[in-house]
Amino acid sequence: VVLAGNHQDTGEPFLVVEPTGGGWGASRGKDGEVGQFCVGDGETYNVPVEMAELRYGIMVDEYNFHTDGAGAGEFRGGSGCVRSYRAMADGQSFTASFGRNKFPAWGSAGGENGSYNYFEIHRADGTMEGPFGVVARLTLNKDDVVAMYTCTGGGYGDPFDRDPQQVALDAKNGFITPEQACEDYGVILDPASFKVTGFSEARSTGRKEVGC
Known part of the structure; x- marks a missing residue:
């Protein structure tokens, strides 16, 4: 996820470059991890909401678990996350590329499939665009909201x-x-x-x- 623009109070440019945590699949004897970053992201840190709102030209409307109920199993797939950014000034630019945006995470050994990654754009006039998996340099104006949903992992077992x-x-x-x-x-x-x-x-x- 890449979000750029100018801060509504200071006029200073800002740039958000941030991976988004998702749910991991369950395994024999263990539920999936909840809201974790991809192992390939290395030492990636979560940006606290308060710090994001202070430094960037956004408000975080929601930061929560994506409790869509997917990934049922003897061991349940881990839930993904919901994170919603509200633009606080016109002319912001949003780019995102979510893998697994067409097909859900697989279940195993009788477990149910999880869900998939997507995001939606909720415009200030009440219209909604999406869901999308990939978008480049999409313009956000004041009070437009981008809502990102990451997948629940697949379940394991009946x-x-x-x-x-x-x-x-x-x-x-x-x-x-x-x-x-x-x-x-x-x-x-x-x-x-x-x-x-x-x-x-x-x-x-x-x-x-x-x-x-």
């Missing part, structure tokens, strides 16, 4: 074999919804307390086509 209490904890921590807990894992949760209240017919019989 989702119906995941510990129900771990499924409940995933929902409580916001990685999946109670609906996804039932649909993908066959675990029925109380939506208020996140306690396990039962199991779907699909999980009990092993027939996924039955649904939740």
